[in-house]
Amino acid sequence: MRIKMRNRRIELGLSQLEVAAKSGLTRANYSHIERGRSEPNLSQMVSIAKALNVAPNANFFVDKCDKMDQDINSA
Incomplete structure (x- = not known):
């Protein structure tokens, strides 16, 4: 999960749909x-x-994942 993205979106009171629309994404x-x-x-x-x-x-788009996700992704 990209924690910085999620936290900033929540800080602004925006839904994923609203950010997507402003970004031109689905x-x-x-x-x-x-x-x-x-x-x-x-x-x-x-x-x-x-x-x-x-x-x-x-750096704003860096993933933050737990140890389990890292192990799965490196396999």
Whole structure:
């Protein structure tokens, strides 16, 4: 999960659908990016950052997952 994305969205009081619409993405696509199931391309990063009123910084899109997820993904 991309904790910074989720926390910022919640801080702004926005739903995934609202951020997706502002970003030009589908809700499903945005959800997959926020949950860390897919990687955003550069234009998606910029669009999401604008929708969330943050600087388009790659560190904002870093995944945070627990040990179990890391073990599964490295197998």
